[in-house]
Amino acid sequence: MLARELAARTAGRVVSKDEIRHALFTEGEIEYSTRQDDFCLQIMLDVAGWILRRDRERRVFLDGRTFSRGYQIGNVIDAAASLHQAWTIIECVCSDDLVRQRLEEQSAQGGHPAGNRNFELYLRVKERFEAISPPKIVIDTGEALEVCIRRGLAAIG
Numbered sequence: 420m421l422a423r424e425l426a427a428r429t430a431g432r433v434v435s436k437d438e439i440r441h442a443l444f445t446e447g448e449i450e451y452s453t454r455q456d457d458f459c460l461q462i463m464l465d466v467a468g469w470i471l472r473r474d475r476e477r478r479v480f481l482d483g484r485t486f487s488r489g490y491q492i493g494n495v496i497d498a499a500a501s502l503h504q505a506w507t508i509i510e511c512v513c514s515d516d517l518v519r520q521r522l523e524e525q526s527a528q529g530g531h532p533a534g535n536r537n538f539e540l541y542l543r544v545k546e547r548f549e550a551i552s553p554p555k556i557v558i559d560t561g562e563a564l565e566v567c568i569r570r571g572l573a574a575i576g
Contacts, residue, residue: 421511421560422482425571429478432470434463436483451540459483460491464498471502478575487548496553507575508555515541517561 426433436459440449443462449455467479481495492508499506519538526537556574558567 420564421509421558421567421571422480424564424568425575426478426480428568428572429575431478431480433480433482434466434470436460436463436481439463439466453488457491460494464495468498468502471504475504487544489549489552492551492553508551508553509571509574510551510555510557511560511567512557513559513561 422433422435425431436456439462440455440459443459444455463481463483467481470477470479496506518541522538522541556570558570558574560567
């Protein structure tokens with residue numbers, strides 16, 4: 420949600436891993452594997468590159484849990500460098516209780532393309548998550564959305 424709000428307020432564009440996966444693969448082809456995540460991330464970077472080559476001033480927000488490994492963040496930073504684009508990492512955090520609540524609400528509404536999105540997956544990803552070492556801003560999305568948006572806008576300048 421934060422990426423969408425930041426994009427809306429900056430005339431930017433969100434490129435979502437989950438939406439890309441859902442558009443490319445049928446239900447039976449979706450694996451939710453690291454291999455498929457990396458493939459979707461590469462598509463995200465290709466789309467971002469295409470957008471930025473057409474409009475160098477446009478902001479592109481890469482959204483999705485594609486960055487639980489250091490090499491994945493490195494791939495994004497390398498892609499930005501090859502396009503001569505600045506980058507900002509915004510790490511969104513909140514309490515486990517709030518994650519559980521949000522996931523349950525999304526599931527009840529049927530509003531998310533990722534079919535494996537549940538609290539157990541969240542805990543597995545959190546367990547293997549590698550700390551983000553490049554400079555970043557951390558935003559607690561448990562705070563009011565407007566506060567998060569202000570912090571995000573300040574971070575991206």
